[in-house]
Amino acid sequence: MSELSRSLAVSASGMNAQAARLRVTSENIANADTPGYHRKVLPFVEVVDTQSGNTLVEPGAIGLDPTDPELIFDPMHPLAGEDGYYQGSNVQLILEIADAREAQRTYEANLKMMDQARQMNASVLELLRR
Amino acid sequence: MKLDLDILAMSRDLAAHSAVRQELVARNIANADTPAYRAVDLVDFSDVFNSNTTDFTLKFSRSTHLRPIGGLAEFRTIESPSTGADQPNGNNVGLEGQMIKSIAVQQDHDLALGIYRKSLGILRLALGRGR
Numbered sequence: 001m002s003e004l005s006r007s008l009a010v011s012a013s014g015m016n017a018q019a020a021r022l023r024v025t026s027e028n029i030a031n032a033d034t035p036g037y038h039r040k041v042l043p044f045v046e047v048v049d050t051q052s053g054n055t056l057v058e059p060g061a062i063g064l065d066p067t068d069p070e071l072i073f074d075p076m077h078p079l080a081g082e083d084g085y086y087q088g089s090n091v092q093l094i095l096e097i098a099d100a101r102e103a104q105r106t107y108e109a110n111l112k113m114m115d116q117a118r119q120m121n122a123s124v125l126e127l128l129r130r
Numbered sequence: 131m132k133l134d135l136d137i138l139a140m141s142r143d144l145a146a147h148s149a150v151r152q153e154l155v156a157r158n159i160a161n162a163d164t165p166a167y168r169a170v171d172l173v174d175f176s177d178v179f180n181s182n183t184t185d186f187t188l189k190f191s192r193s194t195h196l197r198p199i200g201g202l203a204e205f206r207t208i209e210s211p212s213t214g215a216d217q218p219n220g221n222n223v224g225l226e227g228q229m230i231k232s233i234a235v236q237q238d239h240d241l242a243l244g245i246y247r248k249s250l251g252i253l254r255l256a257l258g259r260g261r
Binding site for chain 1: 145146148149150152153155156157159160161162163164165167225228229232235236239240243246247
């Protein structure tokens, strides 16, 4: 496996990881109003592919943000306690949007590296054609 | 008659160097959000050129054994110097710096292939076949 095709594999794994992160982010946003929902966080881990000796990046185990959920005052809510408060989610939309934007930027950077590896490969093959 | 084609060997080495470096830049970018990941880079080509005569390569008796990072032992992988992009989770990949590096890599690669192509053309000319 040449360096350039290894590079393609690494970039692809990076894009895959960012896509998984974007999925988790959209889950968080979708559940922003679910009572008792804790936002999910997705760490990345570096793994070694034993077949090719290539190091790839993979989404790790999903964890929960342990911050306390927001207390919302609504005595009419079915989940409200005696004091009239119930637990909302601990999702902060601004955080999720920033996270999604960062995932998009990194995805684009990975795409650029993939394109570059492809171009370098093509110019090597161009030598053979002469 | 022995042809001394140093320039072809040198341009091949430069192309190989930039290919490995491209892979490392791709790895850095893929790990831009991995906690505790440290950016890696290669020793400059001018520093490894003519100095890789002593080659302490590990022997691999099985294909499943772990390889050194970078795959090629002849180009030494180093942790890149800090660019001030350290994040609280221990990651120090700066996307902008990596982008600049990737452009330099592509220029090196183009240069190497250009020299290779030109040298082949000159050889062909010397053999009287024109271009």
